[in-house]
Amino acid sequence: MNVLKNLKRIVDGFSKRKIQIALAESCTGGYISHMITNIPGASAVFERGIVSYSNKAKSDLLKIESDMFEKNGAVSEQVAKKMAENVRLLSNVDIGVGITGIAGPSGGNEEKPVGLVYMGFSTVEYTLIKRCIFKASRTVFKKKVLKEVLLLLKDYLENFK
């Protein structure tokens, strides 16, 4: 996958169709927002990004109830889903993306290993969750997640009526 080519295609395609996106990133720490905003014209498409690194930030900025962290853990399908849905609703945009995972090198356990990541992708019609494990350094981990997010965005664009 040519990342730069895909980023440009997504920014141009979304811009022409007046589709706006908002991101809520945890383990990728702003990398996805950074890569999208490298593309000139991104401001027509990218409305905001939230780097909700702490659970307090997830509660304050994304209205995720603290019960959910206790019940499911911050790295869970449920939290990724809420992050994607709430960033979309709170920003009043077409697509919300939520990313939560364990970039490592520490922080994993048997059930939730280092490299685990959940990505939520929310539109007005549906929310889907993608689960991956990338055993890699923090920087490579971020790049792998970017590619997965770009696939989700590309797929949406190709099927857009």
Next chain:
Amino acid sequence: MNVLKNLKRIVDGFSKRKIQIALAESCTGGYISHMITNIPGASAVFERGIVSYSNKAKSDLLKIESDMFEKNGAVSEQVAKKMAENVRLLSNVDIGVGITGIAGPSGGNEEKPVGLVYMGFSTVEYTLIKRCIFKASRTVFKKKVLKEVLLLLKDYLENFK
């Protein structure tokens, strides 16, 4: 300046002194958050980042009154100051950094050219504003701003009692 060495020094130094930071980025689009969170252990130091690309995001997430955009412009000393102060206060951390500028290639004018950037740096004791102009591509522009932010953080750390 060795960026990676400085990033590590800042994360380690802040972590030892239990100093937490929060960022509000506009023109750098999440790049500063991304670079800090590349360092293992960053989660002890980096509380949250807000990529307030639209003015609506600046109002919603950083409580900047829309009057200020009309009166001073989104790229202004006043907005950088408010971004830094408010992200610090709203996150309940020690240091808030606010960045607003014109990454280009379009969007500038005679008074506020492409490459102009204001950086706010806020602590409980003071807020300072740094103004720079970097005539460069979007990606080089972001790198130049990162270096300026690292100098501010390094300076704070070296003078920390």
